[in-house]
Amino acid sequence: MAESAKTALLDLPKGTPDFSGWSCPLPLVGYPTIVMGHGGGGKLGNELVEHMFLPAFRNPALENLGDAAVLDLLNGRLAMSTDSFVVQPLFFPGGSIGELAVNGTVNDLAVSGAEPKFLSAGFILEEGFPLAQLAAIVQAMANAAHTAGVQIVTGDTKVVERGHGDGCYINTAGIGVLRPGIRLGPNRAKPGDAILVSGTIGDHGMAIMSVREGLEFESQIRSDCVALNGMIAEVLDAAGASVHAMRDPTRGGLASTLNEIAQASGVGIVIDEASLPVRVEVQSACELLGLDPVYVANEGKAVFFVVPEAAEKVLAVLRAHPLGREAARIGQVTAEHPKMLVARTAMGANRVIAQQIGEQLPRIC
């Protein structure tokens, strides 16, 4: 079941996805699309929960279907995060809004040094949205939650009138338990720290753009959307005390994340452009559009600021993990030019990489 649904997703974006392989108890045969009643709190809404959400997300806390999920007390300090997902298109090479919604919140918790435990899921659906697509999104969320080892314990569905939404919006919030003894944050980078990135940059943003703008390359660019908590846990197990800061560079790309850390920590950052891992397809697509991969979004990469003595060890841990094979050491923290990100160009010259204003815009020529 999951296999065939997944195969259909891989073939996107050419036309409407084929969800014929979908075999969960498909609800409401009379309603192939979302109607206002699905958000009305009545029978239709209940059927959506019972036939779609519950089978996909099933766990004891959710099964109560109470007004709130009741959770056993977690030991230690808690981390909590929330994020809303409004991506278009909803399905793209390498994933869908479903994986994004789970992995985005999981990763925000993980880079805070927490072990993600529980998620909530809020859906805002547009009248007329095909139930088969919702089912595929829900299944993608269930699979992503399973992979990340988190439970979706509470949720909500609202329906807005046709034209008032973009098919499907999702909000997730998550709770995780902070690892004991971990002290990291964007304000803790120190001069001398080595900067590592867990893999190639710009994959997600260019995957979305290639679909959205109809730029089809024969070798498809796929989103890197993935949960990072497993890989991050291995890094923290191996060298937790050596990690000063971690971030997952999503919107705004690596450049925004490094600028934010430079500013929060009051330090300068120097990176070596030639050391940045960028897939050849992503680099080519960026060249075509006049974009810089350092500003392009990622959904499955982490940046680590570690004490220099631990850099090689952390790099080895990353490269030994399936998600970190292309990890690279890309630069370091300096006491010079505080709050500024400087790149050493391949020419041996330097340039400042500034915080970007709004989105990158494709150039005229």
Added chain:
Amino acid sequence: MVSHPSDKNKNVARVGHPESLTALELRAGMKYLTEFRNGEIAQRMAREIRVITTRPWKIMEVCGGQTHSIIKNGIDQMLPSEIEMIHGPGCPVCVTPLELIDKALAIAAQPGVIFCSFGDMLRVPGTDADLFQIKGAGGDVRVVYSPLDAVDLAMKNPEKQVVFFGVGFETTAPANAMSVHVAKRRGLKNFSLLVSHVLVPPAIEAIMGSPGNKVQGFLLAGHVCSVMGYWEYPPLAAKYGIPLVVTGFEPLDLLDGIRRAVVQLEAGRHEVENAYERIVTFDGNRAAQKLLAEVFEVTDRAWRGIGVIPNSGWRLSAAYRAFDAEDRFQISGIHTQESPLCRAGDVLRGAIKPAECSAFGKECTPRHPLGATMVSSEGACAAYFNYGRFLSIEELAGAGTGLTGVVHG
């Protein structure tokens, strides 16, 4: 193989087609690009330029794409102090007149209009707003990658008026010309072009003829020449006694262009030379030139920040005038107001460097641009700001010293 990154229209037209790029072609293409970004060879070329330079020279790169590449890669940091690169007016976004931007905003705000533009025009400030704000207020403003996409939109939306904002130099002109050519052939009544094309040779004449001009040689815009060839330029080289070198956009292209210009200057020669032979021929693209001659006619054009330059642009010819958005929409009552602080005109003429403007980085930043040169990534002011040229070259050169010891992953 991927052709040059700046050849957008050509590439985008291809990638949308069934014959899209194969992985192999992509790799070959990137090799092609990375070869021209080889830092070691660049250092050797820079050393050679230092060796042959005996006197101060001021060289203008015409094209904004070249400015962007020079600043992004730090080419200017590699040159001997005698050589000053002056950044020319070749950024289409920057020189599009304010009045035309205001017209674009007025047309885009009309109900029933789909207004299409290349991405970087959206943030260019008009007198009161930019296209992003018009979009935010409910205007149907869309970014397209080819003017032909706008023609397709017109086919698919017969009840709407589709307007494409066709600006730029000779480089973008063939695709814009093709859009009206196709629209005419298909008998489309709901497609029009808001057009302001400008031309490089008259701009060079204007710069060389301006009082106090300091420019002693030019790097010609490689992609303009890929369309037009360089047969137009020998008379200019002779008239003003200046070397003109057709130059590409990658670091090694630029260094080679600069080197050849310096060799000529040091020898007292003034010839047209082609340092971009892998793309540019003397004749250029004759088919494109034929189409341009059919669709456009030469006209006086106002250049933002510079003023009217005679015979410096194209408008739609009589046969295609029916597709002129200015005629179709008859926008009147436009009162333009440039910021009194903005010195974009002096920057575009090469009279001052961006950081010498009192508003640079203060009142005027990419977030709150006072003039178009701060908007487009090819604008000299934005290039200076984005790549940290609020620092001096010495400060910048010293900034990377902390990098020693980085192990390349």
